[in-house]
Amino acid sequence: MKRIAGFVVIIFILWTLLPFAYADDKEVYKEGIKYLEAENNDLAFLKFNHIVEIYINSKYRDEALFRVGEYYFNSKNFIQAKRRLKEHKGSYAESIYKDKVEVLLKEIELFELKREADKFYDKRAWEAALSLYEKVLSLDKDNSAVQKKINTCKKSRAYETSKLLVQKGDALLQEKQFEKASKLYSQALKADSSNNSAKEKLSECEERISLQKEQEEQTRAFILEQKEKGLVEYNGKWVTLEEYMEEKEATEKAKEKQLEEYKKRRYSDSTNYEEICLYAKAAVLSNLKSPSTANFSVCDKNTVSQKTIGEYEVFGYVDANNPMGGQMRSDWYVVLKVDLLNKYVLKDIDINTYE
Numbered sequence: 001m002k003r004i005a006g007f008v009v010i011i012f013i014l015w016t017l018l019p020f021a022y023a024d025d026k027e028v029y030k031e032g033i034k035y036l037e038a039e040n041n042d043l044a045f046l047k048f049n050h051i052v053e054i055y056i057n058s059k060y061r062d063e064a065l066f067r068v069g070e071y072y073f074n075s076k077n078f079i080q081a082k083r084r085l086k087e088h089k090g091s092y093a094e095s096i097y098k099d100k101v102e103v104l105l106k107e108i109e110l111f112e113l114k115r116e117a118d119k120f121y122d123k124r125a126w127e128a129a130l131s132l133y134e135k136v137l138s139l140d141k142d143n144s145a146v147q148k149k150i151n152t153c154k155k156s157r158a159y160e161t162s163k164l165l166v167q168k169g170d171a172l173l174q175e176k177q178f179e180k181a182s183k184l185y186s187q188a189l190k191a192d193s194s195n196n197s198a199k200e201k202l203s204e205c206e207e208r209i210s211l212q213k214e215q216e217e218q219t220r221a222f223i224l225e226q227k228e229k230g231l232v233e234y235n236g237k238w239v240t241l242e243e244y245m246e247e248k249e250a251t252e253k254a255k256e257k258q259l260e261e262y263k264k265r266r267y268s269d270s271t272n273y274e275e276i277c278l279y280a281k282a283a284v285l286s287n288l289k290s291p292s293t294a295n296f297s298v299c300d301k302n303t304v305s306q307k308t309i310g311e312y313e314v315f316g317y318v319d320a321n322n323p324m325g326g327q328m329r330s331d332w333y334v335v336l337k338v339d340l341l342n343k344y345v346l347k348d349i350d351i352n353t354y355e
Contacts, residue, residue: 025051029060032067045071052084062088066097069104078108110139114146121149126157162192169201178208271312273301279344280314280334287351288330293321310338311347328353 032047044067051064058064065088072081085101085108092098117132130153136146169184185202188195223233231238234247277299285291297303297316307313314334322328335348 025055025058025060028055029058029064032064036067041071041074062092062095063097065091066095066101069101073104073108078111082108106139110136113139117149121153124156126153126160129153130157158192159195162188162195162198165191166195166198166201169198169205173201173205176208178205178212181205182209271304271306273299273304276304276312276314276336276344279336279346280316280332281318283334283336283346283349284318284330284332284351287349288318288320290321293327295319307335312336312344330354 028047028050032044032051035041035044035047048064048067048071051058051060052068055061065084069081069084069088072078072084075081081104085105088095088101089098089105095101113132113136117129117136120126120129120132130150133146133150133153137143137150140146165184165188169181169188172178172181172184182202182205185198185205188198189202192198226233226238231240232244234244235251239247281296281299284296285294288294296318299314299316303314303316305313312335314336315332317329317331319327319329330351330353332352333348333350334346336344337347339345
């Protein structure tokens with residue numbers, strides 16, 4: 001029984017393959033047409049594809065190549081359909097199927113455009129989606145579904161554009177830049193006339209601008225009136241010329257007094273007696289024969305006095321060896337002043353030595 005079954009399978013395979021092995025292109029073509037008329041599209045495809053692949057120079061290859069592309073198209077295999085149909089277009093420019101090829105290629109183009117547009121649509125990339133949908137509609141003018149999506153894209157784009165413009169306008173409104181904010185709200189309404197927020201805020205801006213202009217006009221009129229009276233503005237008030245001169249002079253004197261007091265505070269408050277003593281001792285040491293043997297008397301705020309603003313007197317004594325090795329005492333007096341860099345510099349020094 002198994003042998004009989006195996007034999008049947010072999011016979012079937014041979015029956016299927018023999019036509020491909022021995023049949024000529026005409027026979028294969030006739031079989032393809034027969035299957036096509038019987039609506040057995042899969043077997044028809046095999047026959048036509050055999051002609052396309054094997055019988056390159058066959059007179060039946062024109063139709064066979066079209067049928068293969070058509071089969072792929074009907075099977076939604078648009079990549080292969082496009083490849084075969086473009087091959088047909090390039091190889092058989094005068095074919096009786098050329099118009100049908102163009103129709104199918106156009107359908108594939110529409111499919112690809114719509115698929116790409118749908119991707120952008122799903123991502124809410126309205127501008128990109130709109131551009132592609134409009135191309136689709138230019139090729140398929142009666143496509144109501146695409147027209148509906150175009151309308152949605154336009155509406156959504158307008159809504160989001162308007163919303164963004166309102167947000168920018170709000171920032172300017174917070175800064176009281178009413179003119180600039182007003183322009184943005186107007187643009188928002190132009191993009192989406194149903195944006196109630198833009199309407200309300202535009203109205204608010206217009207009121208603020210009107211009030212602002214009214215206040216500016218009142219201010220200008222008031223200033224003109226004061227000037228006609230011979231008054232001048234000084235420190236936020238309007239005064240006569242004599243009052244202006246008096247107040248200005250008083251203000252200048254007050255500033256000078258404040259500056260003088262500041263200088264006094266600066267030098268007195270920042271007095272560093274220890275630092276002054278160090279500078280004074282350094283000046284004395286530079287005048288001694290044996291500075292390494294020097295032993296200074298106490299130097300502190302009791303031996304430092306302010307001579308004038310920025311000048312200090314320092315006095316004391318120092319014991320140090322003379323060149324012969326004997327110890328001597330010297331009274332010293334130093335005057336230091338503060339320079340522009342707020343550093344102490346030597347102005348005067350006097351040293352009196354005795355045994």
